[in-house]
Amino acid sequence: MIEIQDLGKWYGSVQVLKGCTTHVDKGEVVVVCGPSGSGKSTLIKCVNGLEPFQRGSILVNGVSVGAVGTDLPSLRARIGMVFQSFELFPHLSVLGNLTLAQRKVLGRNATEASARARALLDRVGLAAHAEKYPGQLSGGQQQRVAIARALAMDPVAMLFDEPTSALDPEMINEVLDVMTALAQDGMTMICVTHEMGFARRVAHRVVFMDQGEILEDRPSADFFGAPETDRARAFLSRILHH
Amino acid sequence: MQVWSWPGFFGYLGNTYLLGGAITTLWLTAISITAGLALGFALAMMRLSRNRAIAAPAFFYIWLFRGTPVLVQLIVIYTGLPQLGIRLSVVQSALLGLSLNEAAYLAEIVRAGILAVPAGQVNAARALGMRGPQVMRHVVLPQALRIIVPPLGNSVNGLLKTTSITSVISMEELLRRTQILIQQKFMVLELFAVAALYYLAMTTAWDFVQRRIERRFGRAYATAAAEVNHR
Numbered sequence: 513m514i515e516i517q518d519l520g521k522w523y524g525s526v527q528v529l530k531g532c533t534t535h536v537d538k539g540e541v542v543v544v545c546g547p548s549g550s551g552k553s554t555l556i557k558c559v560n561g562l563e564p565f566q567r568g569s570i571l572v573n574g575v576s577v578g579a580v581g582t583d584l585p586s587l588r589a590r591i592g593m594v595f596q597s598f599e600l601f602p603h604l605s606v607l608g609n610l611t612l613a614q615r616k617v618l619g620r621n622a623t624e625a626s627a628r629a630r631a632l633l634d635r636v637g638l639a640a641h642a643e644k645y646p647g648q649l650s651g652g653q654q655q656r657v658a659i660a661r662a663l664a665m666d667p668v669a670m671l672f673d674e675p676t677s678a679l680d681p682e683m684i685n686e687v688l689d690v691m692t693a694l695a696q697d698g699m700t701m702i703c704v705t706h707e708m709g710f711a712r713r714v715a716h717r718v719v720f721m722d723q724g725e726i727l728e729d730r731p732s733a734d735f736f737g738a739p740e741t742d743r744a745r746a747f748l749s750r751i752l753h754h
Numbered sequence: 755m756q757v758w759s760w761p762g763f764f765g766y767l768g769n770t771y772l773l774g775g776a777i778t779t780l781w782l783t784a785i786s787i788t789a790g791l792a793l794g795f796a797l798a799m800m801r802l803s804r805n806r807a808i809a810a811p812a813f814f815y816i817w818l819f820r821g822t823p824v825l826v827q828l829i830v831i832y833t834g835l836p837q838l839g840i841r842l843s844v845v846q847s848a849l850l851g852l853s854l855n856e857a858a859y860l861a862e863i864v865r866a867g868i869l870a871v872p873a874g875q876v877n878a879a880r881a882l883g884m885r886g887p888q889v890m891r892h893v894v895l896p897q898a899l900r901i902i903v904p905p906l907g908n909s910v911n912g913l914l915k916t917t918s919i920t921s922v923i924s925m926e927e928l929l930r931r932t933q934i935l936i937q938q939k940f941m942v943l944e945l946f947a948v949a950a951l952y953y954l955a956m957t958t959a960w961d962f963v964q965r966r967i968e969r970r971f972g973r974a975y976a977t978a979a980a981e982v983n984h985r
Contacts (some may be wrong), residue, residue: 560881583882585883585885588880588882589883591881594778595881597874599874599877600878601893602897602975603896603900603974604974609836610894612882613883615882617883617884618883662882665882
């Protein structure tokens with residue numbers, strides 16, 4: 513479903529992605545991990561064209577993200593994305609956050625959009641908060657709203673960019689639970705995360721990155737059982753034993 | 755020269771001729787701020803463009819109109835342009851001069867408001883499939899507006915008083931009418947005191963309006979702000 517081929521990206525003369533190649537099949541959950549600055553977030557932002565890239569190609573359902581003629585907005589409408597800092601629209605209520613793009617991008621009418629929104633809020637356990645504003649919610653609640661907002665577009669795949677990194681520890685699990693349920697429902701997901709417990713339990717594959725390169729791309733049991741590279745071993749020992 | 759006359763002062767307090775001048779001041783302000791905001795918004799969008807050919811003219815306009823006195827601009831429009839064959843009435847000149855000048859300042863206020871909206875908000879809107887104009891209209895501008903309202907209100911307050919400058923091209927607003935009455939009645943201090951009270955009444959009324967507008971745009975943030983204050 514998502515094919516990343518020999519991806520190269522530069523910020524000026526600094527190369528931040530070096531020949532990254534991987535793929536995600538339909539219904540597959542892939543966790544991308546690695547030290548900070550390794551290019552994980554940049555990689556998934558290339559998948560929906562939020563970040564341009566200079567070399568290689570990305571195909572999403574056969575559509576080439578980097579091609580000149582590609583209508584990126586309509587491609588993005590089919591790929592959900594969840595950000596580290598939630599990025600809910602603070603001037604809109606929770607319901608407004610969930611219905612805006614449904615109405616403006618998908619052309620759904622208000623009744624249809626809010627019915628879909630309320631069903632999804634119920635699914636993430638926030639049905640009672642529909643009329644509140646983002647500023648009135650906790651971080652964990654905001655991130656669950658953000659997930660529901662992305663799901664409201666009925667995406668074919670979801671991208672998570674460190675969805676729990678900005679959360680207080682007691683709120684991490686409520687977000688991971690929603691993501692786990694989503695994965696079990698068969699959603700295609702790419703998750704940049706440091707939550708190795710989640711990766712072990714939920715991910716089919718783990719992609720390990722360092723300094724802009726994909727060093728390992730293996731089934732998660734193999735990755736956690738016996739990392740092949742020294743850098744992955746060092747990363748895991750740093751992140752698991754503290 | 756006579757001493758201060760209370761009957762004179764109170765006599766002119768409800769003078770319809772002066773009240774008419776104050777009403778002119780109000781619509782001069784209202785039209786100029788509206789036209790100035792529309793033009794200022796366009797200028798702000800131009801200045802934010804990455805295309806130099808679009809940004810440069812806006813930059814030049816703002817530089818020119820903020821760098822010269824509005825008094826000079828008005829005189830050039832009213833008495834200078836006829837030399838080029840462009841003859842505008844007093845009212846046209848006053849409205850044009852005030853609007854063009856105001857636009858330069860409002861452009862910077864609007865630009866600052868737009869720039870204050872975090873880039874992450876734009877990314878989130880784009881990630882949902884929204885197109886450039888939709889992102890601007892539904893995500894960036896509503897948030898920018900909340901930031902724009904306080905300095906914009908300040909501009910309205912300033913403009914209520916700046917309209918008095920149009921008296922130099924004989925626009926019959928509050929100051930001009932006050933001066934005309936003074937020439938007839940010689941009650942300088944009494945009439946200026948009445949005019950000052952009118953200006954105060956208008957700016958004070960605007961303060962109330964502005965506070966209501968700010969509260970309306972701050973609604974979504976009210977509880978969040980209360981929580982922050984609470985900590």
